[in-house]
Amino acid sequence: MARLPRLVIPHQPHHITQAGIDGKIIFVDTSDYVVFIDWLKAAAKQFSIQIHAYTILPDRLHLLATPSDELGLGKMMQWLGRYYVPYFNAKYKRTGLLWQGRFKATVLDASNYFLPCCVMIEEMAVRQHLAQEPASYPWSSCQHHLGMRLDPVVADHAMYWGLGNTPFQREAAYRDLLERGLSSTHFKAIMDATSKAWVLGSDAFKQEMAKLTERRVEPAARGRPRKKVAPPA
Secondary structure (H helix, E strand, O other): OOOOOOOOOOOEEEEEEEEEEHHHHOOOHHHHHHHHHHHHEEEEHHHOOOEEEEEEOEEEEEEEEEEOOOHHHHHHHHHHHHHHHHHHHHOOOOOOOOOOOOOOOEEEOOOHHHHHHHHHHOHHHHHHHOOOOOHHHEEHHHHOOOOOOOOOOOOOOOOHOOOOOOOOHHHHHHHHHHHHOHHHHHHHHHHHHHHOOOOOOOOHHHHHHHHHOOOOOOOOOOOOOOOOOOOOO
16 A cells, blocks of 8 residues: 655644664764754754754654645755764764654644643653653753753744743743643554654644645545445335
């Protein structure tokens, strides 16, 4: 079965994930993270992508980003690979592929899934037992959202700004979201949608997104349509 083209809808937030090939480590030491995050900032600017949240883990990366057109997201990820893969291969004296296939992405209904996805991304290090709490992991946008430092990679989304009228209110509200954590239902919904590249949101949102694209935005109903039975004579 031919795979569907990746669904990218301009001006909508997307959850993006890219893993290392065969689950291998692709970020080894501090300089690897620093170099990649610098390139991420440069690529986002070059291809007009707003990065709202990110986490760089040893074997994969997660982004929450809004593209300004249909091509920019793919170009950004391709550009990152073009720079980071040769850097990594030369540094660690290896050859060959670094990424596990093409990146995966899903379009999110911001009103229902932006903040849960942001929390999910920034608590990934805790889920992977790399940190005791999200704010202690240095290679994510969490410290930015908690007001601990200004991260030049991050472009704040309207949903984050809606948490409060002042920076203090927004940071406190976001800290509360982190402390409550993400439900297993939200986590599964986001990861499943990302893996399968379906739109994640309400029925109304999916219908709206379907009008903007020429491909399906959710799975087709299983099975054959039922035959209509003629009424008895």
